[in-house]
Amino acid sequence: MGRKTTKEGVLRRLYAESMGRCMNPNCQISLFLDAGDIIERAHIVPYCDGEDNSFDNLLVLCPNCHTNFDKNKLFNTSEVRSWKLKRMSEVESFFSKKYKTFLEMKEVIKPLLLDNKSIFENYYIGENKNLWEKFEGKVLVNNATIKGILENNLNLLQKSDVYESNLEIVMNFIAHINEFRLTRGSGEKIRKVLYPKEVDSIFGVQSIEDSLSPSTESLEVFLKKMIHEDRLVSIGLGYDQPYITIKENDCESDVYLCDTPRLRQLYFDNKCFRATKVRLDSLNFILKYLRNNGISFEYKEKGNLREIVVADINIIFVYEYCISKEFLTRLAPPANTVIVNLHNWNGEKCISKEACELADNLDVRLLYTNNFYSFIRGVK
Structure with a gap:
């Protein structure tokens, strides 16, 4: 009659206990190689003395340590039992570690x-x-x-x-x-x-393609922190897959802005969440239009994505249901600035008459998305 089969639950516990390495603390060789595992289950009290396949009477060893225990008698029963206790202590210490970041x-x-x-x-x-x-x-x-x-x-x-x-x-x-x-x-x-x-x-294993995180403001706060820490390498807005490149542990890492779980984690780690005023998808769309039409632009200030310069013209992008006189007063734009409302819900009606009158006095130009296209082609 053959040996009793070890219960699946016991095998799972043994795998977990071993952490993938030989239980001999002086060996700890990996039990998994390219061709498969080299796991061998050893009985602390020999199987023939009680047919005990319980978790307490089993441990996993590499073939060499199993041979040295069973056949060569280099380790006694008490010593091998202590290996389980030692590994338990190591596992508990490993799992109880609190990471700072x-x-x-x-x-x-x-x-x-x-x-x-x-x-x-x-x-x-x-x-x-x-x-x-x-x-x-x-x-x-x-x-x-x-x-x-x-x-x-x-x-x-x-x-x-x-x-x-x-x-x-x-x-x-x-x-x-x-x-x-x-x-x-x-x-x-x-x-x-x-x-x-x-x-x-x-965890940065593989990016996924999701919708763009809506808040341009959150991204700007994050970029400014990366600039302060000398970790920002580049900004890639105005593309089908907008991205930023940052340094992580001295390596350059691309973060795609549609890879939202990773981006959420970065914002959380750096306390960068902010309420959305300018939607990032709308801003990226307008910048993509510029790139596709060969219109060069620069950010007026690195980390401020809502303000660009095209052919010496300062352009500020906002996202308002309707630009009001009060909003324009608070914005206080300098003369010769172009303000573009990306909230293009109803053409010219997304800019109030009073705001237009104030803009004339301030020597500021107000545009909605559709007439911005004809304006910027003229600049080109």
Whole structure:
């Protein structure tokens, strides 16, 4: 008669306990290689002495340490039991760590997500079932690590009652990790909580294409902070995929402005959320028109996206239901300035008569979007 099968729940606990490395503290070699895992389950009290396949009587070792324990008798039972206690202490210490910033946490979690992504794409999507079965254990180990870190550092994730929440996305990810672990032993592996792709965006693994975050003001605050910290490399507005390039840990990183989960996290980390006055999609559209028509422009001040210079003409973009005399007075634009209302709801009616009269006195020109096009072509 063959040996009793070890319960799936016990195997999952053993994988999680090992953290993907041999349990011998003097070895700790990775149990996952390019060709699959080298995990071997060792009985602390020999199986023949009690047929004990419980979690407490099992640990995972590399083949060398398993041989040295079982056959060469280089380690005694008490010593091997102590390995489980030592690893438990190490795991608790690792998971209880509080990171000071999201960026610190990201540097630990991102490589694990990249590893999982590679395994999933190469073996699961690639329909290499044999290797997927081997490497699925590594995904379980990576997931256990990620979950432990996240659950102890949820305070670092962007959360909001107004905006979409990265915290909510991560909580769904944790639910996915739990379901993935609990359904590993089922034949069909039918899962209800799918991997939220937004997680890859949050941790900079892979960008996603979403709608542009609406607030130009939030982006400007973030840019000014990057300038202050000498981390801003470039600004790319006026494109189908607008972006900024910043320095993260001395490396240049492109942040696409439609990659909203990542952008939300950056705003949250740097306290940059501001109410929307000028919609970023409208501003990007008008700047794209300039680029597509070969009209060169510069930002009057780096970090101020709403004010540009074209052929020595200062242009300010606003987003008002109707430009009023009061608004124009508060704006106090200098003479020879062109003000363009991007809120083009009803042509010339989005500029009041009183505002036009004041603009004449101030030597300021007021335009709505449609007549801005003919004006700027004339400048060109």
